[in-house]
Amino acid sequence: MSRTSFEIDQLVLILFIFCCLVQKCGLKLKETPRKPIDYKYGPRSIAVGDFNKDSWPDMVVANHIVNDIAIYFGQNGTSFSTPIQYPTGNGSTPYIVAVGDFTNDSILDIAVANFGTNSIGVFLGIGNGSFEKHAELSMGSSRPIFVSLSDLNNDTILDIITANYGTQSISILFGYGNGNFSSPTSYSTGYDSFPSSVATGDFNNDTYLDLAIANYGTDNVQILFGNQNVNFTNGLTISTRIGSRPNSITVGDFNQDDYQDIAVANYGSNKIGIFLNNGNGTFGKQVTYSTNASSPYSIGVGDFNQDNLLDLIVTNNGTGNIAFFLGYGNGSFVQVRMHSTGAFSSISFALCDVNKDHRLDILVVSNDTGVIDILLGSFEGFENQMTFSTGSVPNSVAVGDFNNDTQLDIVVANSHDKNVSVLLGYCNGSFQNQMTFSTGSYPQSVAVGDFNKDTRLDR
Known part of the structure; x- marks a missing residue:
């Protein structure tokens, strides 16, 4: 036959x-007409928010070469304005920028980790898209390399969390609601740990936020459990395997069991690692997925194919692209696409709906080429062919x-x-x-239907 x-x-x-x-039309990206945005001053990280209240997403970029942050205003979903720059101080070397409302006035503010001057810069939003430098918070000799925001003490005021490369620690600065913050409270991450990233989540289901820390130097994830006194105790340390060098960490419920799971970008082993939460503050063994010798740098969570399941995005510093891992909803993932950024230092990204089409878009910063890529999620076109035996x-x-x-x-x-x-x-x-x-014979055709009326399809 x-x-x-x-x-x-x-x-x-x-x-x-x-x-x-x-x-659902697959996972497809299209570049904006104005791609890339040239900014040859060492863009290191990016964050997004509506700074001028025009309902279009804007972006802020930390530029470590010229010691400033730059604000770009979104224009009609396809382009951004020329940047407005705000100095962060001589020798500040701003690394990471974060956006949040520090004064509860419904106006977005900015925090930036200044690696060079051991400080956190706080810029308060005016509401029309402009900012004023409100404070520079001393971090001692910590060399803050990462900053994030969360309400750790449940007072409806954002707090600041830093990862400190110089002192092998993380620090918490509690917000007062007026743009000012407490002195840093620090927790050691261990000798030569070189913490690179921090994420928050309630990992032991006690209603208090906990911290998950990616320790680049000691190849592990460290969990600090929060409590009602807003103290953090060293809960457990989870290996990401020798030489893995976890550089970035994110949190999400990957298997739909209402427990917060962890994903890390393992820069040294060219893999991402998934740790599923057992529901009691412990985690299952790491499951890894290859990124193909790409030196994964940053990792994040989003629903990129609109199936209501969490997916992962990874910037690959070694191969000049970003990778997508689509989630099955059971804690496992499949890598479906690489998208070239044309630069070998794609180190930071932000997710938002740039053009209001109800699909996640991606802003990617490339440090060596000094450009910002804008990649729009698209409903158009077909996916590459997949074959099954x-x-x-x-x-x-x-x-x-x-x-x-x-x-x-x-x-x-x-x-x-x-x-x-x-x-x-x-x-x-x-x-x-x-x-x-x-079938016992040479089948030529197949049809599907409920032939015995048991509500199950037969064939």
Whole structure:
């Protein structure tokens, strides 16, 4: 038995179109007309927010070469204004920038980690897109390399969290609600730990926020548990494996069990690592996914294919691209796409809906080329073809939900092998390896229906 090449091509085309459709038009990016934004002054990190209250996302970039932050105002979803620059101080070397409302006036403010001057700069928003430098908070000799914001003491006021490269520690500065902050309270991360990133989440389900720290120097993730006294205790240390060099950390519920899980970008081992929460403050063994010798630098969470499941984005410092890992909703991921940024120092990104099309867009900072890439999430086009093994001489294909999980599955009639293949679908458009069922003859066609009225599809 044999099939013509035309008939086989028809079958491949049907499978290709089917895969594209169930992926909700897939994960696709398009570049803006103004790409990239040239800014040759050492852009190091990026954050987004609506600074001038025009409902369009704006961005702030920390520039470590010229010691300033630059504000770009979004214009109609496809372009940004020329930058307005605010000095951070001579020799400040601003590394990381974060955005939040420090005074509860519904106007966004900015915090920047100044690595060179051991300080945190606070810029308060005026409301029209302009800022005033309000304070420079001393961090001793800490060399802050990372800054993030969270309400750690549940007083509705944002606090500042830093990772300190110089003192092997993290620090917390509690907000007072007027743009001022407490002196830093510091917690050691251990000798030669070189903490590089901090994320927050309630990991032990006691309603108090905890801290997860990526320790680049000691190849581990350190968990500090919060309590009602707003103190943090050293809960546990989780290995990311020798030489992994975890550089960035993020948190999300990857398996839909209402527990906060952890993902890290392991710069040294060219992998991302996933730690699933057991629900009691402990975590399962790290599961890793290769980024293909790319030196992953930063990692973040978002729903990029609009299936209501968390996905991961990674900037790859070694190969000049960003990678996407789509989540299955059970804690596992599949890498589906790389997108070139044309630079070998794509180190920071921000996620927002730049053009108000209800799809996540990406702003990527490349340090060596001094540019900012704007990548718009797109509903347009088809995904690259995915292939799945069937039996010999597949003659016919049909689709249906065979296991009642609300995901479409595939059944194929394999004429030469005298069987049918069933490929159960995942929620992101990919499929499990085939299961085969003997037909005892040479099947030429397959159809799907509920033949015995038990509410289950037959074939």
